[in-house]
Amino acid sequence: MRSGCTRRTLCCIAFALLLSKGAIIAQPDNGKVTFSFLFDRAPLKLDSMYRIGNDSFRVSTLKLYISALRVLDRAKRTLYTEQESFHLIDLSDPNSNTLVVPAALLQRGAWISFCLGVDSVTNVSGAMGGDLDPTKGMYWTWQSGYINVKLEGSSSRCHSRKHEFQFHLGGYAAPFNAMQVVMLPLGGTAHEDIRLDVSALLQEIDLAAQPNILSPGTPAVELSARVAQLFYH
Amino acid sequence: MRYLGFLLLTVLALAFRTEDPLFSYPKQWPKPVYAFRNNPLTAQKIALGRALFYDPRLSHNNSISCASCHSPYSAFTHVDHALSHGINDSIGTRNSPALMNLAWQSSFMWDGAVNHLDVQALAPLAHPKEMGSSIAELVARLRASAHYRHLFAAAYGDSIATGERTLKALSQFMLTLVSANAKYDRVQLGTDQFTAQEQNGYRLFKTHCNACHTEPLFSNYKFADNGLPPDPTLNDYGRLRVTLNPTDSFKFKTPTLRNVEYSYPYMHDGRFAKLAQVIDHYTRGIRPRGSLATPLRSPIVLSSNDKVDLIAFLLTLSDREFVFDKRLGPPESVVGER
Numbered sequence: 036m037r038s039g040c041t042r043r044t045l046c047c048i049a050f051a052l053l054l055s056k057g058a059i060i061a062q063p064d065n066g067k068v069t070f071s072f073l074f075d076r077a078p079l080k081l082d083s084m085y086r087i088g089n090d091s092f093r094v095s096t097l098k099l100y101i102s103a104l105r106v107l108d109r110a111k112r113t114l115y116t117e118q119e120s121f122h123l124i125d126l127s128d129p130n131s132n133t134l135v136v137p138a139a140l141l142q143r144g145a146w147i148s149f150c151l152g153v154d155s156v157t158n159v160s161g162a163m164g165g166d167l168d169p170t171k172g173m174y175w176t177w178q179s180g181y182i183n184v185k186l187e188g189s190s191s192r193c194h195s196r197k198h199e200f201q202f203h204l205g206g207y208a209a210p211f212n213a214m215q216v217v218m219l220p221l222g223g224t225a226h227e228d229i230r231l232d233v234s235a236l237l238q239e240i241d242l243a244a245q246p247n248i249l250s251p252g253t254p255a256v257e258l259s260a261r262v263a264q265l266f267y268h
Numbered sequence: 269m270r271y272l273g274f275l276l277l278t279v280l281a282l283a284f285r286t287e288d289p290l291f292s293y294p295k296q297w298p299k300p301v302y303a304f305r306n307n308p309l310t311a312q313k314i315a316l317g318r319a320l321f322y323d324p325r326l327s328h329n330n331s332i333s334c335a336s337c338h339s340p341y342s343a344f345t346h347v348d349h350a351l352s353h354g355i356n357d358s359i360g361t362r363n364s365p366a367l368m369n370l371a372w373q374s375s376f377m378w379d380g381a382v383n384h385l386d387v388q389a390l391a392p393l394a395h396p397k398e399m400g401s402s403i404a405e406l407v408a409r410l411r412a413s414a415h416y417r418h419l420f421a422a423a424y425g426d427s428i429a430t431g432e433r434t435l436k437a438l439s440q441f442m443l444t445l446v447s448a449n450a451k452y453d454r455v456q457l458g459t460d461q462f463t464a465q466e467q468n469g470y471r472l473f474k475t476h477c478n479a480c481h482t483e484p485l486f487s488n489y490k491f492a493d494n495g496l497p498p499d500p501t502l503n504d505y506g507r508l509r510v511t512l513n514p515t516d517s518f519k520f521k522t523p524t525l526r527n528v529e530y531s532y533p534y535m536h537d538g539r540f541a542k543l544a545q546v547i548d549h550y551t552r553g554i555r556p557r558g559s560l561a562t563p564l565r566s567p568i569v570l571s572s573n574d575k576v577d578l579i580a581f582l583l584t585l586s587d588r589e590f591v592f593d594k595r596l597g598p599p600e601s602v603v604g605e606r
Contacts, residue, residue, distance in 0.1 A: 167432075174387070176403075
C-alpha cells in the first residue's frame with residue numbers, strides 16, 4: 036500500500052469517528068418532560084365512563100398549574116431553573132402537557148422539581164398573561180387567587196346534584212397555602228414522563244361526604260397534598 | 269382679581285407633585301402602593317380603560333356597566349341604593365364603595381377579598397347579581413369589536429384583547445380617579461379658610477375620628493369593627509369570610525370620608541341614608557363586643573351643636589372638580605360604535 040491509501044484510510048476512520056460524535060451533536064438538545072394522566076393504569080379520557088368495582092367515575096375537567104420547574108443534581112443542587120415557569124396543563128388540550136428542558140440535564144440520578152400550583156407572590160401580583168391569564172378559567176373572581184388544580188366530573192358515589200364532584204383547589208395565604216412542591220428522580224432519557232393516576236385520587240376521597248371543595252381552607256390544602264404525592268415517574 | 273387667580277393656580281400647581289403628568293397628587297401625601305412599574309400609565313391605555321368602564325357590554329345582557337354602580341357624579345358610587353342592583357334588576361348584598369384614590373389601597377371590597385386592583389374587576393364581571401358575565405366572555409366580545417380592536421392596537425401595539433390587557437387597562441383608568449381638591453385641601457394649602465363651624469368640626473374630627481379615618485386620605489384602609497349591629501337579613505360578618513379567622517368577624521374595610529356628601533347611603537350595607545344617622549350610631553348605637561375597634565371603646569360624647577359642626581367639616585371633603593371632571597366621565601364615543 037502506498038501512503039496515499041493509508042492517508043485515505045486514516046481519513047475514513049477519522050471521518051467515521053467524527054460522524055459518530057456528530058450523531059450525538061445532531062440530536063436535539065431539547066428534552067421533553069410530559070405530564071400524563073391515567074385512570075386505572077390506562078390513559079385518562081375526558082368524559083369516558085369508568086368502572087371500578089361497583090362504582091362508576093367520569094372526569095369532565097382536569098386542569099392544573101405546574102410552576103417553578105427545576106432540575107437538580109444527585110446531591111439536590113440546582114442545575115437549571117426554568118424562567119417564567121408557569122404551565123397550565125389542560126387535559127382537553129393535548130399540546131399543553133409538554134415542557135421543554137435541556138436534554139443534557141436529564142441524567143439518571145438527577146432530580147426534577149416543580150410546584151403544583153402558583154406561588155403566593157404571583158397570587159398577589161395582579162393580572163398576568165399567557166398561561167396565567169384569567170380568561171383560562173383558573174382564577175377565582177369572588178376572591179383573589181389562582182385555582183391550582185381543577186378536577187370536575189361525576190361518580191355514582193356522589194349524592195350531589197347530577198352526582199357531580201367539583202374540586203377547585205387553591206389558596207395562597209397562610210395557613211391555607213395549597214401549593215405543593217414535588218420532587219421526582221429522573222430516569223436519564225430525553226423524554227421523561229411524569230404520571231398521575233386519577234383513579235387513585237378519586238378512590239381516596241370520600242366523595243359521598245365531600246363532593247365539593249371550592250374555596251381555600253384545610254380541605255383544599257389536604258387534597259392538594261394528596262395530589263402531589265400521587266405524581267410518579 | 270385675575271392676578272390672584274393666576275397666583276392661586278401657580279400655588280396649586282407647585283403644591284402638586286407631577287412626576288407623571290397622567291397621575292399627580294399633593295406633595296404631602298404618602299406614596300401610592302400600586303406597583304406602577306408593572307403597568308406604567310399611558311394615555312392610550314387610560315383611554316381604553318375609560319371606554320371599558322362606561323361600556324354596558326361588560327354585562328351579559330349589555331345592560332350594566334361599571335359606571336352603573338360607580339357613577340362619576342356620585343363620586344363613583346351608587347347613590348340612592350342601600351344595596352346595589354345589577355343585571356336583571358337583581359339586588360346584591362353590599363353597598364358599592366366610592367372609587368377614588370385607589371393607588372393608595374392594597375386590598376379591595378368591603379372584606380378585602382380582592383388583593384390587587386388589577387383583578388378587582390373580575391368579581392363584578394362574574395357575579396350573577398352584578399354583571400353576570402365573565403372575563404372570557406368580555407375578551408371574546410372585545411376581539412369581535414372593530415372599535416375595541418382599534419383601541420387595543422393604540423394601547424398595546426396589536427389589536428388582540430387578552431384578560432391581562434383588559435384588566436390592566438381598566439386599572440389604568442381607575443388609577444386616575446384621584447380626589448385631592450376639596451375645600452379641606454385648599455385650607456391645608458393655605459389658599460382657603462374654614463368657617464368657625466367647620467374649624468370646630470375639624471377639631472372634633474381629629475379627636476374622635478382620625479384614628480381610623482386618617483388624613484389626608486381620610487382612611488387608613490384597615491379592617492375594623494365599628495360596632496354595627498349585624499343585619500339579620502344579611503348576616504354579613506365581613507372579613508371573616510376571606511380569612512376564616514374568627515377575630516376578623518364584623519371587620520370591614522374603613523372607607524374614605526372624601527366626597528362623603530355625594531356617596532350616601534353609608535356603611536357596607538347602606539343602612540344610613542344621612543350623615544346625622546352615622547354620627548348618631550357613633551354616639552349611641554355602637555354594639556360593644558370583643559372585636560370592637562379600640563378607638564371606639566370609650567364613649568363618644570357630642571352635643572347637638574358638635575354634631576352639626578362635625579357634619580359641616582365633613583362637607584369640606586367634597587371635591588366638585590373630581591365629580592365634574594370631564595376627563596373622568598363617559599367618553600364622547602360610547603356604545604353606538606361597534
